[in-house]
Amino acid sequence: MKKLCWLFLTLLLAILVLGACSSDDSQSSGSSDSGNNDGSEDEDVVTLTFWNRYPELRGGFANLIEQFEAEHPGIKIESQEAPEPETQLRTALSENNLPDMWTNIVELSELVEVDAVKNLDEIFTDEVKAQFVDGTWFENGTTADGSVYGFPLASPRSKAFIMYYNKDVFDMLGLTEADIPTTWEEFREVGQRIIDESNGAIYPTVWNNANWANEQMAAMMGSAITPEVPWQENYKTGEPQVLTEGKIETAKFLKELLDEGLMAPQSIEIGLGEAEATFAVGQAAFYWSGDWVGRQFHVVQEFDNWGVAPMPTKDGNPYYYRAGSEATSIQVSNHTEHWEEVKTFLEYSLEHLHETVYVDTGAGLPAKKDVGGEPPFEQYFDILELENELSIPVPKPEEFNPAVVEFNRDWRGKLEVGGIGDAIVGYLTGNIDDLEGEIGKIDQAMKDAFYETLEENPDVSQDDYIYPNWVPFEPYTVDMYDELR
Amino acid sequence: MAKNMEIEQKTEVNSRPKVKSRLRTHKKKKAIWAYIFLAPQIIIFFVFSLYPIIMSYVYSFYNWTGIGPLDEFVGFENYAQLLSQPRFWNSALVSIYYIVGTTVLGVGVALILAIILNDQKLKGKGLYRTIYFLPVVTTTAIVGIIMGSIFGINGFVNQLLLTFNIVDRPIPWLTNGPLAIIILIVIGSWKGLGINMIYWLAGLQSIPNELYESAQLDGAGFWRTLRHITLPLLKPIAAVIILLSLVSGINAFDLVKTLTGGGPNFATETMDLFIYNFAFSAQLGGGQVRMGYASAAGVLLGLFTFVISMVFGAASFTKEIAKIRGDKKKKGGVKA
Numbered sequence: 063m064k065k066l067c068w069l070f071l072t073l074l075l076a077i078l079v080l081g082a083c084s085s086d087d088s089q090s091s092g093s094s095d096s097g098n099n100d101g102s103e104d105e106d107v108v109t110l111t112f113w114n115r116y117p118e119l120r121g122g123f124a125n126l127i128e129q130f131e132a133e134h135p136g137i138k139i140e141s142q143e144a145p146e147p148e149t150q151l152r153t154a155l156s157e158n159n160l161p162d163m164w165t166n167i168v169e170l171s172e173l174v175e176v177d178a179v180k181n182l183d184e185i186f187t188d189e190v191k192a193q194f195v196d197g198t199w200f201e202n203g204t205t206a207d208g209s210v211y212g213f214p215l216a217s218p219r220s221k222a223f224i225m226y227y228n229k230d231v232f233d234m235l236g237l238t239e240a241d242i243p244t245t246w247e248e249f250r251e252v253g254q255r256i257i258d259e260s261n262g263a264i265y266p267t268v269w270n271n272a273n274w275a276n277e278q279m280a281a282m283m284g285s286a287i288t289p290e291v292p293w294q295e296n297y298k299t300g301e302p303q304v305l306t307e308g309k310i311e312t313a314k315f316l317k318e319l320l321d322e323g324l325m326a327p328q329s330i331e332i333g334l335g336e337a338e339a340t341f342a343v344g345q346a347a348f349y350w351s352g353d354w355v356g357r358q359f360h361v362v363q364e365f366d367n368w369g370v371a372p373m374p375t376k377d378g379n380p381y382y383y384r385a386g387s388e389a390t391s392i393q394v395s396n397h398t399e400h401w402e403e404v405k406t407f408l409e410y411s412l413e414h415l416h417e418t419v420y421v422d423t424g425a426g427l428p429a430k431k432d433v434g435g436e437p438p439f440e441q442y443f444d445i446l447e448l449e450n451e452l453s454i455p456v457p458k459p460e461e462f463n464p465a466v467v468e469f470n471r472d473w474r475g476k477l478e479v480g481g482i483g484d485a486i487v488g489y490l491t492g493n494i495d496d497l498e499g500e501i502g503k504i505d506q507a508m509k510d511a512f513y514e515t516l517e518e519n520p521d522v523s524q525d526d527y528i529y530p531n532w533v534p535f536e537p538y539t540v541d542m543y544d545e546l547r
Numbered sequence: 548m549a550k551n552m553e554i555e556q557k558t559e560v561n562s563r564p565k566v567k568s569r570l571r572t573h574k575k576k577k578a579i580w581a582y583i584f585l586a587p588q589i590i591i592f593f594v595f596s597l598y599p600i601i602m603s604y605v606y607s608f609y610n611w612t613g614i615g616p617l618d619e620f621v622g623f624e625n626y627a628q629l630l631s632q633p634r635f636w637n638s639a640l641v642s643i644y645y646i647v648g649t650t651v652l653g654v655g656v657a658l659i660l661a662i663i664l665n666d667q668k669l670k671g672k673g674l675y676r677t678i679y680f681l682p683v684v685t686t687t688a689i690v691g692i693i694m695g696s697i698f699g700i701n702g703f704v705n706q707l708l709l710t711f712n713i714v715d716r717p718i719p720w721l722t723n724g725p726l727a728i729i730i731l732i733v734i735g736s737w738k739g740l741g742i743n744m745i746y747w748l749a750g751l752q753s754i755p756n757e758l759y760e761s762a763q764l765d766g767a768g769f770w771r772t773l774r775h776i777t778l779p780l781l782k783p784i785a786a787v788i789i790l791l792s793l794v795s796g797i798n799a800f801d802l803v804k805t806l807t808g809g810g811p812n813f814a815t816e817t818m819d820l821f822i823y824n825f826a827f828s829a830q831l832g833g834g835q836v837r838m839g840y841a842s843a844a845g846v847l848l849g850l851f852t853f854v855i856s857m858v859f860g861a862a863s864f865t866k867e868i869a870k871i872r873g874d875k876k877k878k879g880g881v882k883a
Contacts, residue, residue, distance in 0.1 A: 146827075146828065148827055148828050148836070149827040149828055152613050152614065152827055152836065153827075155613075155614055156613060156614070168614070168836075172612060172614050172615070173614070175614070175615055176614050176615040178614070271722075273810075327700055327716070327717060328699070328700045328701050330700065330719065330722050330811075331699060331700055331719070331721055331722050332699075332700075471835060474835045475610070475612075475835040475837055476628075477835070478632045478633075478634045478635075479634065480835070484810070484811075484812045484813060485812060487810055487811045487812050488810075488811050488812025488814070489812075490811075491719060491722040491723065491810075491811040491812075492719070492722075492723060493722075493723065493724045493811050493812050493814055494812060
């Protein structure tokens, strides 16, 4: 009994101590979350909260914030990483507890509809807007009804997948730049050579089998075969389309690489970081990914002996990715209690962010034109050149008819599956044999939802999705919408 | 003297209502205090349990993304769509596999362990019990992450199998649908083994020793004792353990999310993960967040849990209930 009493008392004491610690923590974070002035020591300091969901921008933002705080001692910015960004933001939104600023995740139109996001026209005058790359300003991305709601971060002409090659592996196996494959057949040949000459110790390539990565890969490599479908819509027929020859062929190519041992077997289940590490340590000669990976190699893997080239395609034809696929941007809470301080930060960022966060770290390509700074690795400019070539503006029905924003949300809201990425995951892992059948079902479901919603919505017609003046691989410019009106 | 008695009687008569009223006040005070102490729990229950449950029913009749006003009433459309979608039925099936698998494996193995650990001659029982109980107090998400590296393509298990030439190629434990479900069941069972074992031990220790001694005197061996004494006497607690295991199997979210993420191609997506995916994180996968739809799935999951509890509860306790009814009838009969 005595023992039990002691045990109980000890437990109680431990709970009290732990409780005291946690209550301290929650107090400090609670006050910062609300964006109020902190404690008695920093009575004059205003704390702004900022949620960032892009891991590759972490270091750059830390530098930017440090510089900003040094110049503005009255403002403190608490940056928080968001591992489940959408869940986190939606929860904060429903609790009316949004941070002062965050990087985009929830569709802009949804946020504008509930008045959650601040209009930034005050900062982004026409003169300021002109300082940004063409294609930066688009509906449901950075703007809504012509007003600016997002501080643009990355260039719209970015995020196209490119091929990284490991120069250490090339040197070791006696390969030169002339051996960089441009077709799938050439890739198989050089791949076999890599396996033979390394006695199977080095895989030709490594991949990360995430649904989004497969979806993008199928769209990009597939565009060399079916160029009229840049993503999930065919802008010639004016309807959703995910069952294309290009996408199917690409998925089959990936599967063959895996089955033939030309792709590292762990590719089917590892994440981005592990795939990058596999390449950086020389276990794979090639790696296909986006423009942000250079920074990851340099900072995370501390590996700089690599080069970049376009990915191989079926017959060596060029491929492309739709520019402005995502409006990487900072959004501001419409209910921030510290708009003046946020504005000060955004104005400072206008001058310094793109240089500090993008160029100086090599984390990607900035949305602003003529930005200074010194990239930490020399391949940065090669990536820039490739992205400009591969990331091409395509028609955006939202620009042609703003009613499409809501219409897209409506018909996509009827879908059970949002894309073909998971189907390709299933195919690569051997869980799906009939890929065409599976993608065919998704394709049909998309078409059904599209036409059904079209009947319900008189403000949108199928013509909003048909662009006869669009030629794949040629940038679709703003004035081309006017030709169709 | 007589006067004195009269006075005493009067005082007694007068003091009776006073005592009664005092008692009443005392009772009232007690009740007030009881309600004061109950209040936090009641408030918490209403705010964090009852309100969300009621609201999920409300949301399920709307087309709503979780942001903005509830203005698009769709009636039973969300339910109709759910019931017609293969992905929903697949998640229901995966949940059933998991629930049944973890119950059969977890409860069964826990019983064997409990019988072994209940042996009075066994040394180091405390140590074994602690070892088996450790996974129970380990965070499930951490278990999922660690198991991911153990059962990964390049994980410990595959390395072991390859080193001893048991297999030529690594086994895709987590990327082959059926295998991944089996792994989830094994890990889920292992995680709940300790708590089930404790329940069984409590049941075993409640069986009087005299019964075993008499059985021994009658010449019954281990198996006969097990069959005719232990198992029949464990029946009531078995029903509770199985019911608890079935219900806890419905909440597999953290393990599935961290171990397989519901993949490949939704092969291991349980109902709770299905709800989460539609309620919070569809946009990264190219879809749309649908809180109303997810709420409808949540309501169906709730009903499913209720039905399991009722069906199994009724099935398990039928004999006990009949026995109680029989006893009551008998008593009634004697009185008559």
